Amino acid sequence: METPAHFTLKQVAESIRKTIAERYSRTYWVTAEMHKLNQTRKGHCYPELVQKEDASIVVEMRGTIWKQNFERIQQKFFEIVKEPLHDGMELLFHVKITYHPLYNIGLEIIDIDPNYTLGALQRERQETLERLNKEGILNSNQNLEMALVPKRLAIISQADSKGYSDFVTLLNGHPKRYHFNTFLFEATLQGDTAIKSIQDQLKRIQKVQQHFDAVVIIRGGGGEIGMHCYNNYELAKAIATFPLPVLTGIGHSTNLTVCELIAFRNGITPSDMAYFLLSIFEELDAPLDEALMKLPKQIQHLLQGTKNQFDQLTRAFQQEVQAALLLEKNTFHGMVKDFEFQVKHKMTHSNQILTELRNKIRSSSFYLIETQRNRQENSVNFLQVHTKAASNSARQTINTQITQLIRILPRTFEMEWTKLEQSEIHLKLMDPTVILQRGYAIVTNEKGVLSAKNQAASGDELKIVTEAQELKAKVK
Template sequence: MPEKVNEKTVFSLLEVMRSIQKTLEGRYTSSFWVKAEMNKLNHYSHSGHCYPELVEKREGKVIAQIRSILWKEDYKLIDKRFQQVLNEPLRDGIKILFAARITFDPVYGLTLRITDIDPAYTLGDLEREKQETLMQLKQEGLFGRNKMLSLPLLPQRIAVISVETSKGYADFLRVIDHNPWGYRFFHLLFPALLQGEKAVASIRSQLKRIQKVKHHFDVVALVRGGGGDIGLSCYNSYLLSREIALFPLPVITGIGHATNETVAEMIAFQNAITPTKIGEYLLQRFHNFAVPLRQAEEKIAERAARLLREEKTAFLSLAKYFRSVSRNRLNRYDHELYGQTATLLQQSRFRLQREKEQQAAAMSGIRRNVALFRQHQSGALEALQRIVTNLDPVNVLRRGYSITRLNGRSVKAQEQVKEGDILETQLFDGGLTSKVTAIRKTDDDE
């Protein structure tokens, strides 16, 4: 009851809260449907209860906000239906149509107690988000952008975006690392969250990291597995899809679901249902190169063997023909050589005989010429002998000539001597010594 304080009617806070509680309970006697955005689910795992934070936005601004409560048992049933209908759990950031009752507690204040949520409404909102993303990408000309890139003939260097403990990641590595053909791959993990409200930011962050070292890789593989169709709405995000569309390397996806293809998969260079299929796709690229190469190798080997056989046969045939021609040619040359040898011997004998006769005739002529020459030279020699004999100093002296010497040297001209010189004169039968007393010149000197 109120009390009087200084002539004022005063209510306690509890009385006011109970009055409000009674008024609301009298006014809102049944549940009703409300649409809002669940900004935060606020699920507490230890109790199992949720305390969703509900908002309504207009042009990006919050125009209404209230706290709500979702008891454990109701949450379990609603979350199960969400996963069955949306392939998504109940989570932050989705728009919901929910049934609620207004409750008011003097301590905790006004709260909406959620008793049911219609997953069909949220499904339509998610589908609308997907279609809006597709439309915006097409309007910007980005929808087929990544598909226009060229994948290397042998994509060996793979940047993998996944969770290290993911079963899908393990399946992907098993396929490419243990393939029976021995194809070799280099791969590097860029770990990221693959579902939930933080998945978009996490995947985009790793894409930006890869872009900085893009020259080290041929392709990016976005690999997720083990989660079925649950938690795929993040792959309809415009921001993530745009990042993939504009990425400078081909992006291939294997996010492990069989229905309701996401935008990220649509705009990726190549998409497969599972990580295993993505691994098989890469192996097939190697097959497409290796099989024709192996067939070409076999064909080359086969043709080479056939050519060798044909060339060997042709060579043996040619060798046989060569032996036959050579034998015939040698036999003919033997006969020719024998005939030429006989002719040469005959001609040589004839030539030797003729040369002997010519030599004998020449020797006879030489002998005659030598005899005549000797006779002629003998007469000339005798004449020379007579001249030499006549010119002998002894014979010259005998004919009345003498030799005058001065100091042992013959005197040939009167200029060689002077008065007073002692001269020696040699005669045939002796000699004279004389002294020059006078020098007389002949008339020619004068």
């Protein structure tokens, strides 16, 4: 059998390379996510380019950026977006399709359009806003009511951040030394890691929300890419639905992010947010300053007016009192004279009545005393007679009863003694020992003595007690 015509693998690979080179001779603009940059020590990059649908990778292809191109692309990208290239970015690549016998089909990246990246961030921003609006939570945080004096602040920032340092310095450096209670919840504030980091700190704050009046998220300035995390839907939703007012001062951007738009209040910089909080204290403090300036004069004027009014009232009161006293004095003298006349008249009349009553009482008392004396004498005589008769009758009755008791008691004792002897004989006959001597036995099971209510059943173990012995039996 003859060997068929064939090609070596190298020949096939070379043919594919030539075909692809002829078919894809020009360059193309391709959108993809740079999953990993994969920069080498020599300066070349071999990024992994992917396309995702529903969070799943549907296409993956190898890319190549030679050192000289990478340095140019990186510099141009940083000048426009103020951030270096990094993993996970959606980019617009200017590519040439290539084939390598060892590395298969790939894309040689000639350039990257930084303006497309800015546009992608804007699209994410718009999609997040529309989604929050559709869910009805776009203005939820802005509709909250903040404390009249928001002095207890939960700050989400980095301890070594200049923005945090400026913010705290301004709050504590006011000439009037307004007092703020601040607590730092440290978080990453830039890039993709900031999303989860800020969300975690918001969850911590929510557990102790009763200790705070507001939440302040602050960071220093940065490029647009560094702030793309603030257009993320999950982070924006966490801020929109947070139960405390959220204040933001996260950079110098002129194009506000979603988190800034939906926050209770936003400032371009941390310093702006500090000035806003201080302005609340100043607005409340200004009327007090004005009042402190006016208060001494107003008090002095009020006291002088009150003193004048009091003096006038005092003089008028003294005149009224003197007139009232004079009138009452005259009235009182008239009443005293009238009273003296009435008393004298009543005394004369009363003396006459008393004299008449004295005479009547004197004659009536003598008659009553004689009458009572006669009645007492009659009562004493009557009691003497009847008491003697009653005593004799009671003595006869007692003697009769004693005689009857002497006659009846011996017979009664004899009858009762006979009853006791009969009861003793009956009890001896009922003694279980006597009954057993007569041939009877006591039969019991585990429930007690056998009876109509406790009858033996098959299998029961019985105990039989006679006068002479104790037996055990089993019912069959």
